[in-house]
Every structure is written in structure tokens, then in C-alpha cells.
Amino acid sequence: MLTLNVNGRQQQVDVDATTPLLYVLRDDLALNGAKFGCGLGQCGACTVLLDDKAVFACITPVGVSEGRRITTLEGLGTADHPNPLQRAFIDEQAAQCGFCIAGMIMRAQALLAHNTQPTEKEVRDHMRPNLCRCGTHMRILAAVRRAAAAMRSAANETSSREARR
């Protein structure tokens, strides 16, 4: 029996420690955001966060994730209350088939969580491990830029509100 911290909640799963984290998230915890694209760490459709770092869930044996914080798409926000990055993807309509998108969002989340002013090159270099077959790239980039701007202005608003107190 393994105990996992998934999206802030403790989850018990009865699986072999060698099982890919991706399979556990989908089959045992019904968190179907992350997708199986290749099973080889080559496409990024399975991307989740492990302690705020983007990793390929398909080549992460679930055993190594015990004691770490696992965050999936479902942990960022809901359909009614999406987080700024999810909101930006909706506003930019950044999806065609949608298969790569959960992975794209998680990869972008890892960047924006520590850098809300990435240069274009930084965004593109950071998103490199994730592939999109339908060609939604330009909208994805626009969504990341949009989210960064939204997060920056939210941070400015918070600090100026605090300054006025």
C-alpha cells in the first residue's frame, strides 16, 4: 500500500511501486487529465508536477513519488474556478484535439510559478519537451503569455493594495 500526496490530499493506492505514476493517476485515482501519448518521455502528454517541477508521469515509477507533492491538472482549478493559466487557455481557445493540453498546462505552470516575466525564448525553451500534433502551438504560446501578464498584474494589484493599508 502506497500513500501519495495528490493535489493536497493523501491517497492510498494498492499498486506495485514500479507502476508508472500516469497509470495510477488515471486508473486508480480517476484523474484523467494527464494522457498516455508515448510511454517513453518523448511527447509530454503525461506531464504532471512533482514538488513543483514538471516531470513525465509515464516514466516515473509511482514508488519514487511517495513523500513528494504531486499536482495534476485537476489540482490547479476546476471548470467553474479555473486558475489564471487555465483561464488563459480558455480565453485563447488554445486547443484543437486537446490531447496535449493538460501536459502543456502543467509544463507552463512549472515555469510561471517561479517566473512571471519569461522572455519568448525562455517560454519556447521551457515548453520544448511537450509536443502538439494538431499545430496549436501559437495559441498555446499566446495563452502562456496571457497568463503571465495576468499573474503579473494580479501581483501588482496585491502589493499596491497592501501598500495602501
Next chain:
Amino acid sequence: MRLMRALLGLLGATLVGAAGFAALAWRPEIPAVEPPNRAGFDPALIARGAELTMLGNCNVCHTKAGGRAYAGGRGLQTPFGTIYATNITPDPDTGIGRWSETAFLRAMREGVRRDGSHLYPVFPYDHFTKVSGADLRAIYAFLMTREPVRADTPADVLPFPLSMRTLIAGWKLMFLKVGELGPDPVLSAELNRGAYLVEGLAHCGACHTPRNSLEAERNEAYLGGGETEGWYAPALNASTTAPVAWTADQLFAYLRNGFVPTHGVAAGPMQPVANNLGAVAEADVRAIAAYVAALVGPPTASRSERLGKPEARGEHQPTGSRTGAQTIRSADGAIIYAGACAPCHEATGQRFSARGIHLASSKVVTMPDASNLAHVILEGIAPPQASPAAMMPGFADTLSDAQVVALMTYLRSSFSDRPIWGDIEDTVRRVRRSAEGS
């Protein structure tokens, strides 16, 4: 009185010695010239120079990350401190624009700057001294027709007295043998060409030979394995630890394409070398491969049986199953291997066009130094330009240091019969730090 005379004698001897040394160390300044007219160089000579600079990998040291070609600025870490590669574009003020051909040849052959000061041997003139005059002139023509870039070279970070370049004259006295490498009548034309390139321009020994306390190559252990940029440069002689023997053809494919299915992908500092060797004349790469294969020698009995059939050593079954019958609490090396590595590195893993090599044939697992395995696990490998190999993802974010150590221990004991490295924890920490810093 006698003590006084003895002391004066000693002082006199020291002064004479110092004067003698200074005389030995002194080199004249070669007068600056007007930057040569680019149109005055023969295009064929420039083209030959272009190939020769790729064989010599000049761009690798003399270009910094994100910097302009040949404009210098890259810091080279040595045990003594950091020495910065210089600007070798023809800029008149910050580059070599005012260097005559004579000054350039002297720098390559004897390690002396135009102004007469000595160059640190991190610039491998102990190899470049073997290059022919004709080739040096071609390299000069190529460099003097590059785009001039105004870029000052940062000051070296060396403690006193190592910052005194005069002392290098002493090093040269002990370790530099000036002179071109001529053909050996015993060797074939191809092997002579390979020797000329390997010993001279390609300066393989500069990385692949262990060095003594004064950072000179240890000739008695020539090509016996060395170190560069935090990576181990494996032995290219009979003391090789590679589990699968290298044929000249495999070496050629590896150097030319940066990848060969029997041995894997060129990684780390070998990637830019493979990129350059992919662009030069094929015959030269064959010559280098032939010469190195000759140095490594024929495979021993145990290496022969693995030649071309690494998987025959025994298919390695990953432990554990999906059905949940067994639950193993700790993520030890076997679990990590089964979940993270086996999908690409085992024959029973997924089929795709350019799978990772079976680790039983990996030379990295059998190396006497754990650095390269740590690098590859943490950083992955982005294949060299236009190579048919797939990308290996890095596991720095997936695995903790303890997990990387567990995995490396498992790989070493499963895929080699060599003892575990004594310093794995330190190696993993050091490599992760250097990867984060870059």
C-alpha cells in the same frame, strides 16, 4: 665571515639562476601588423582552413555559450583556477587582427603570444606543435577572414604566483616537445593520417590522458582516460573498460553521426566534437577511427563474445508487476530501473525507432568514474545535430539524490562485474550542482 660569504654566494647563485631562467623564458614581441586584407587570401586555402579548424574543434573552446563564433570568453576550469579562452576573430583591438602569420604559427607551435608572453597550456599547444606549417597557414587564412568581433577576454582567475606567465617557461622546459609530427614508415597512409590528426589538431589526448600535479599529460598513461568539464573521458587504449569492443567502423559511425546502435549516443563534451566531425572530409574521420581502433587493440576473449550481440548476455526482466500482488515500500534501484529505464532500455520495452541501448553494453556503466552516468541520468541526452538517435529525458526533477545513487548502484551491480564506485554520493551532488548552474 664564512657564513657571510656562504650567504652571499647563495644569493649570487639565486640571482644568476633567476637571470638565467628569465633569459630562458623571454620571448621577443613580434611587431603588430595592419589587419591583412581578406581578399588577399586564396579561397582554396580558406576552405582547407575551415575543415582544419573543425578537426581541431577551435570553436568549442573559443566561443562562449550564446556568444559570437571564435570571440572567446569561455572560462575553462582547471585545478589552478579559471582561464578564459581568447578572442581569435580578426578584430584589431580585442582579437588577433594585428597578428602576422609568423606570430600565429609561433602561438600554435610554442605557446607564445604575439607580445612574447607565454600561453597557459590549457591551450593544447603541446598537441598543435605537431601540425604542419601548411595546415597552420590554412587555419590562419580561415581565422583572418572570419567576422571580426569586438569582445574583451575576461581576466584569468589564478592565484599568485601562477598568474605570472613567466613560470610557464619552466613547465614548457619539462613537458613541451616542439616539432611537427612526420609520417611513420611502419604505418599505412590511413593510419599515418589518423596519427597526424589524433596527436595534433584533434588533440584527443588533452582530454583522454590523465594529468600530473602540474597538469601536464602523463605520457606513460597516454590516452588512458582523463577528465574534462566534470565528465570522464574514457581510455582510448588497451586499458579501455568498455564491455563491448569497438571496431573501426563503429568508431567511425560514432564520430561521424554522434551515434552508433552498438554503443549509444555521443554525450557531454563529445557532442560538439561529433558535430564538427560530421562536417569534415569522411576520409579524415575514417583515419581517426582507424588509428584509435589500432590503439585500443583487438578485443579480449570476454569482449569478443559481446561484440554485436549485447542483448545475448541475458534479457533483464524488470521486477514487479502491474497487478499489485507485491508492494514494495522503498523506491530502490530495481524499482526505479523497472519504471523509469526499462521502457526504453530493455528489449521488452516499447518498440520505437531509436531505442536506448541495452545497458549491458553501456561503456558508461563500466567506467572507473561515476560522473558520466550521473550526468546522463540527471540531464538526459539531447542527440547531436541530425543524429537518428532519440532524446533521452533527464531525471533530475523526478529523482532525489538518494534515488539517483540507488539507481546507479543497481545499474553498476546488474550490468557490470566491477566494484561500486566509492564516491557516488559526492559525484551525484557535484554533477547536479553543475547541471543547475549551467
